[in-house]
Amino acid sequence: MSENSENKVAQHNETYKDGKPILVAVDNVIFGFDPEEEKLKVLLFQRQVEPQAGNWSLIGSFVGPDESAEFAAQRILTKFTGLKDVYLEHFQSYSEVERDPGARVISLGYYSLIRIDEQKDELVKSFNAKWFNVDEIPDLVIDHNQMVEDALHILQDDSRRKPIGFNLLPEKFTIPKLLKLYQEILQVELDDRNFRKKILSAGYLDRLDIKDKSSSKKGAYFYQFNVEKYFELIQNGYNLLLP
């Protein structure tokens, strides 16, 4: 804390020379949803750098001198999955002095929502990256377990208010799958009839004429997210508000 006995004017003439450079990294909690397994997952890989090389870690990178943190987060996401223009959100910063035993590194936590079906499997495999169920995350490097926990909380909060869940599903999806997804994210049981009513009454889901027969004989209608209608709703102050 500042000492009042010091000369205040001097104190307060902070210049760029007072800034001590620090390493800045991003760590990206990449969420995916496996529609067959109906499980919410996080992409992890084995850290290559000492200390703690070989341990499981979030996908991260240093922020380069000529890129924004957001760009860095997108860059590594593309590098590992082949996907571009992905849903990406900053959720927290980690700056404890001793957090990284290798150096003074501040890390900006981002989370991403991707469609697992669109990722490039060869790429993911080439980095020895693996998808883990959110409830079966192994011990991670540094404070990455904390990051996953924080990201999940924010994801839960966000998905209660905005329909971001669609970023985790294929373009065409069924209501039962969507229900399963929300149950996975929020880790609660939802009444299927009430869920269907709520989600369809808002009007931003278009029913298609095709059915998905992969998980039942009757088949479930495919739906598609309608961005235009959704934006209309937001303007009028629409809120999902799931339990």
Next chain:
Amino acid sequence: MSENSENKVAQHNETYKDGKPILVAVDNVIFGFDPEEEKLKVLLFQRQVEPQAGNWSLIGSFVGPDESAEFAAQRILTKFTGLKDVYLEHFQSYSEVERDPGARVISLGYYSLIRIDEQKDELVKSFNAKWFNVDEIPDLVIDHNQMVEDALHILQDDSRRKPIGFNLLPEKFTIPKLLKLYQEILQVELDDRNFRKKILSAGYLDRLDIKDKSSSKKGAYFYQFNVEKYFELIQNGYNLLLP
């Protein structure tokens, strides 16, 4: 974005040596509420460093090598207001390459809620800092106007769900003042009868036997925030949920 033609293994063995040091700063959007004026305010001061010296700016500082970002944000808050252990929340990071014309600086945006009545006025004045109404913020340095806007949005979201408003009021406050505060934060009109019902029915406000007669002849009861009862409620999943 990464080039797939490059050797993936090499790419992926990122080491600490690849990290290029960057200046890291915090900027603190310090909110206060003047109970007399009934206005939500932000503390600003005139920047001392070129470029843009003399222009109004948020209270900020570089993050030192031996402190966390949160500590730095608290440190400058204490330096300017004399207050310690203040409500402080990280809300966004700013890392565009060209954002600060003076150097490559990443800034972590924090917002604070303080009780104006507890601040040390001499300190504030000694730094030529001034309180501005949120709807009358002047042109600020760099991207600080954006920061204020972002912080206000997050504050609105947060205060709809958690009763953080109390951090802006004196220990003892009246319901009419609390109502005014919420109207200022949310920038909406609220029905006083419904507001009173909602806020009192939750049970985390204790009515005192004294009245505030400063703004009416009848006088309004003072209330006090009851932290214990509030924590009880949270455990059971309580949500404020104001409009």
Next chain:
DNA sequence: TCAAAAGTGTTCGGCCTACACCCATGC
């Protein structure tokens, strides 16, 4: 006695909850 702010109560409608049954189809 009256102006000005504080405090209380009621009605209405809508939305959320809980819950049960029919539908389509592949085997």
Next chain:
DNA sequence: GCATGGGTGTAGGCCGAACACTTTTGA
């Protein structure tokens, strides 16, 4: 024809929105 998952409908209650009147007291 039956098992399996998909889809629809309804009744009840609670909560939030809208709204009007009484209370207190200093001037």
